[in-house]
């Protein structure tokens with residue numbers, strides 16, 4: 001089992017892996033085009049040359065990055081691929097000198113052992129403005145926000161005007 005940076009020919013398999021989970025609501029849907037556009041965010045886990053998992057690191061700025069789309073094929077779970085993927089993305093964040101890494105999850109115990117602590121989405125305004133404001137689950141979110149490193153003390157994104165009403169509702 002090893003991880004490596006994803007390249008465009010991996011996009012189809014990454015899309016297949018993620019699609020298997022967005023119907024359950026575990027992962028956010030990502031279109032094939034979106035995966036191609038952001039392929040440099042992704043790492044893949046390979047077992048005997050076959051892609052069995054993926055994960056992505058989205059950079060907001062020096063103050064924040066987000067781990068997204070962590071997923072291991074059900075037949076390959078429990079062999080350490082999930083752990084390898086997260087560690088690889090954390091190394092990427094370190095290389096970019098990012099001071100804080102966040103994620104949203106329903107399995108906080110898995111990430112707690114990797115140094116993530118539970119926080120609130122209000123403490124991560126960039127994530128709130130980028131995704132949560134447009135999410136149908138804005139007021140009934142069932143995911144836990146987690147952060148590793150110092151909480152960001154500013155946001156690079158602006159709150160969209162359309163979201164003001166939604167947030168206050």
Ligand SMILES: CC(C)(COP(=O)(O)OP(=O)(O)OC[C@H]1O[C@@H](n2cnc3c(N)ncnc32)[C@H](O)[C@@H]1OP(=O)(O)O)[C@@H](O)C(=O)NCCC(=O)NCCS
Nearest residue numbers: 026070071072077078079080081082083104105107109110
């Ligand atoms: C979560 C997931 C990525 C873990 O991948 P994996 O390759 O099975 O994990 P690993 O084999 O690296 O497990 C490492 C450790 O984490 C533990 N672990 C695995 N899944 C866990 C979970 N859901 N909750 C808590 N701990 C978990 C394992 O027991 C193992 O512990 P050990 O070292 O004491 O044996 C995988 O189960 C998956 O793809 N799940 C569906 C998609 C998902 O929920 N993604 C997360 C979205 S935020």
